[in-house]
Amino acid sequence: MSGDHAQKHRQMESGSVDYNSYKHKDKHKEREHNHKEHKRDKERENSKSGNSEHKSSSEKKHREKEKERLKHKEKQKEEKFHSSDGKYRDKENGFVSSLSIKVEEDNGYHHNIKHEKAPKRERDEDEYEHKPKKVKVESEKKVKKRKQEDDDSDYGKREEKKPKKRTKEIKKDTTGGKKKAKNEPEEKWKWWEEEKYTDGSKWRFLEHKGPVFPPPYEPLPDRIRFYYDGKAMKLSPGAEEVATFYAKMLEHEYTTKDIFRKNFFKDWRKEMTSEEKSKITELKKCDFTEMNEYFKAQSEARKQMSKEEKQKIKEENERILQEYGYCVMDNHRERIGNFRIEPPGLFRGRGDHPKMGKLKRRIRPEDIIINCSKDSVHPKPPPGTRWKDIRHDNKVTWLVSWTENIQGSIKYIMLNPSSRIKGEKDWQKYEMARRLKKCVERIRAQYREDWRSKEMRIRQRAVALYFIDKLALRAGNEKDEGETADTVGCCSLRVEHIRLHPQMDGQDFVVEFDFPGKDSIRYYNKVPVEKRVFKNLQLFLENKQGKDDLFDRLNTSILNKHLQELMDGLTAKVFRTYNASITLQQQLKELTSPDENIPEKILSYNRANRAVAVLCNHQRAPPKTFEKSMHNLQSKIDEKKKQLSAAKKELKAAKADAKMLHDEKSKKAVETKKKAVQRISEQLMKLEVQATDREENKQIALGTSKLNYLDPRISVAWCKKWGVPIEKIYNKTQREKFAWAIDMTDEDFEF
DNA sequence: TGCAAGACTTAGGATTGTGGTA
DNA sequence: TACCACAATCCTAAGTCTTGCA
Known part of the structure; x- marks a missing residue:
């Protein structure tokens, strides 16, 4: 990667940003009040629907109540609307649908989409939440007409328009989602036009069917043999299953790596019977080729299947998707991201991961924690089993979790990126980056000033931040030595990862970076830096060895704490988002x-x-x-x-x-x-x-x-x-x- | 206050699906 | 129809950041 590219994005910002909303103190209060009212409404709804008798139809009832409430609200809003001088305001874009939108009174939520074109206004730094809007279905003809009207109207007029109605709800098939006609156009829920929870809760109602488990192990046919030291040997089912994990990977580079082989063999032996353990003592004497060929033949056979057979499998997968691939969250049927439990296998760590090859054990229902609403129909564990726990935590977004055995970390089943819960967060992320745009020059001036600080910790912080900003480096959290691959980010850079060149390729003060980043991807870059940065780096390197930390007075929490003081909500990774987006915008223009x-x-x-x-x-x-x-x-x-x-x-x-x-x-x-x-x-x-x-x-x-x-x-x-x-x-x-x-x-x- | 656990985003590779071509 | 190449999707590891607890 060339250094000059990395610099490019610095030249980009010009002009002002359209920050579209602002806060009036008293309006804010009013809004808070309204929101609390709304919240109480919702809570009442939930508590009402929260009795235990209704299990089989709980979701339906819940939905009906919600519909009723909405109907009532809609009526109220209709009345309000007709009594005002409000007009529909068109969406200038026509990409998705012909829904018409009316702009509510400024309720303080930030970023009403219609305002993208609006005159620039001041707004508070800490404000970024989006503005809810109400929608109503409208004919294309009307939309066109309204578009014309809107184009002619000014911003002030638009602001006065009153809300009309919220979106249509998506129907859930309570029978477990029998296949809906695939091509049936389902009206998309515009969650971005609705209100957001502001109490930290992520949902009010959550119902799902739990995870899909991988099929149980099917022993190999007797004709497929494993050989040890040249002799055929029948393995016990447990040992055989683990052996197949290795056999499937025989052609993969992993099996050439010592750590992988060592870890696999150690964990495999744990699954062996004592007799097997005493016989099988060296991996190099193991011959998995018959197994390997068997799996290859199976895979080939799958490819050769008839159209009908393939279709059958496809239909079965679709059925599973419809049954387990969706949940109901707050009245909307939402797609789940990963509803299948990870099958057992050998851990594939990246780079020089010390745990690669270890056995990832099979997850059982007893390992699974379910998260759902109290008043939902709870997912049933497979017959004869039970869940580890059932929780009703609406402060988190996950549906299912379990602890994996390699790192002891928690794995989750969450919603698909198209869901409201993910989309809202994504939108918020970009709004945060746009806020950074507004104050990035001030922050840059600050860290440049800090390069001259008397305090070493401040200089280090300032130089690290300069790299994060200029080069879009990751923050670089500390990692457990020996537990993971040795990778670094900005704060965890070591002396061995940079070289200083007072002159290089005709440029002054060049820093040469060479380090393994996330996923052990090499970061190599030669970057000319400012003289003061260069001098500081020389200072940081004094009396240090290759393995020593470059920034020995800094870590990510110190840095993020500092960033938090510069801008509410600012963290190191916001710079990456900001610089990426601003670079795209500038490059597109260019x-x-x-x-x-x-x-x-x-x-x-x-x-x-x-x-x-x-x-x-x-x-x-x-x-x-x-x-x-x-x-x-x-x-x-x-x-x-x-x-x-x-x-x-x-x-x-x-x-x-x-x-x-x-x-x-x-x-x-x-x-x-x-x-x-x-x-x-x-x-x-x-x-x-x-x-x-x-x-x-x-x-x-x-x-x-x-x-x-x-x-x-x-x-x-x-x-x-x-x-x-x-x-x-x-x-x-x-x-x-x-x-x-x-x-x-x-x-x-x-x- | 520091550390570990927890929650969530970001990431590249593997697998599967699809459409074009021989 | 088979094959191939590429795109789309799936999978899950590896990050970041927040939260909770001793």
Whole structure:
């Protein structure tokens, strides 16, 4: 990664941000009051529905009550609306649906989407919560009409409009979700237009069916044998199961690693009978090849299955998904992210993980903690078993948890990224980054000042923060030595991870970074820094050895505590989000040109995305088939070039004929040939763009930044501005995750 | 106050699905 | 129809940050 790229993003910020909402003290009080009322309403609803007799239909009842309440509220709002001069206000964007939206009175929630275009207003630093809105279904015609009206109206008028109604609820199939017609368009719930809980609770009602367990172990057929020291040996079921985990990985690089083999063998022996234990004493004498071939044959057989068999499996998976893949959270049927319990196997730690190869044991119902509403139908454990515990903790978002045996950490089943609970958090994350944008210059001035501090701890803090800001480094928490791979982030950098060059490649004060980051991905970068940073680093390195901490007076909690003082809610990772998003926005501005066609625009987008991936050091292993696929693509390009040249020749000839003959037929022929040339030129251009894109993407992973760091509103606004279909940028899953952004953003959005 | 546990986000690789082509 | 390449999705490890407790 080149240092100059990492610097680029620093030049980017210009102009002001549209901070769309602000707080009036008294309005705030009023809002608080209203919200408390609303909360009490909801709580009353919940407590009412919380009796134990209704188990079989609890959710239904709950829903009905909620509907009733909403109906009542809707009526009230309708009345209020009609008695006011409120008009519907249109959404400028039309990406998702034709729902119309009315803007409520400023209730203090921040970030009403309609305000993206609004005049800039001041607002409190600590405010970022979104503003709820109410929606109502409206015909497209009306929407269009209203759009026109809205375009003509000014912001002040919009502010006066009264709310109308909240979204339609999504129906839940209480029978366990028998398959809904797949293509049946289900109206999407616009959670982003509704109120948020502000009491720290994550939900009021939660019902689900619990996790799906992996199938029990199926012993190998007798003909498949394991050999020890050249002799066939029948293993006990427990030992055999663990042996199959290894056998399945025989071709994987893991099995060449000493730690992996050592850990596996140690844990495997624990599963052996005493007789097996006394016989099997060396891994190198074990022969798993028959097992390995058996599994390969099985996998091959799966591929060769008939269409009907495959369809049957697909249908069964769909059935399981419908039954276990959804939960009901506060009246809405929401998709669960990972509803399957992790199957047993061998631990695949990354990098030089000291525990790789250890046995990940099978999770039993007795290990599982269920989290759901008291008044929901609780998930049933498999017959003859019981759950470890059933909790009703609405301060957390998980549905199921268990403790894994490798690190002793807790694993969770949570909702899908398209869910309200994840989306809200995501939105909040980008709002936090936008808040940072507002005060980042002040923070930068502060840390530059701190480079001169008399106190070593402050200088270290300031230099570390400079790196986090400039290079988008991760915070770098302390890690348990010997328990995990040796990786570092900013605060945990050691002397051995940097080299100082007073001069390098014609530049002054260059810092050379070389360290294993998250997932043991190497971070290598040569960065020219300011003289004072360089001098400080020299100072920090004095009298230290390679293994010593670079920042020995700093850790992430000290740093984050400091950041918290600079801006409410600020932590080290916000800088990564901020710098990633601002880089995308700036790069898009720089790279997109109006005369580009759609494929070229997409290439520009990918290049902007790539700049971010480089900044964040999102790498991938080059695809195994990369060289081959590039070669194939090049062949296609060559072939297309030949075609083009032939087509051009034909066109020339046709023109000559037409000149001679002057008849309709030859004129027509010229037109046809012209079209052919044009078509082939376009095809060639597409192939060439594809080749460039692929080459530039060889070792860079774009997905991580797109999914986690780039404010989706930047991409949506860019698509709208340049007429690029959103489908070209986000696939179906991504569009579901970013539905909130797609719905609320217009082309003027500024991060 | 410091540390461990807990909760949640971020991450790359593996697996599966899909569409184009021979 | 089989095969291939790429995209989409799944999987779960590895981070960050917060919370709770001694």
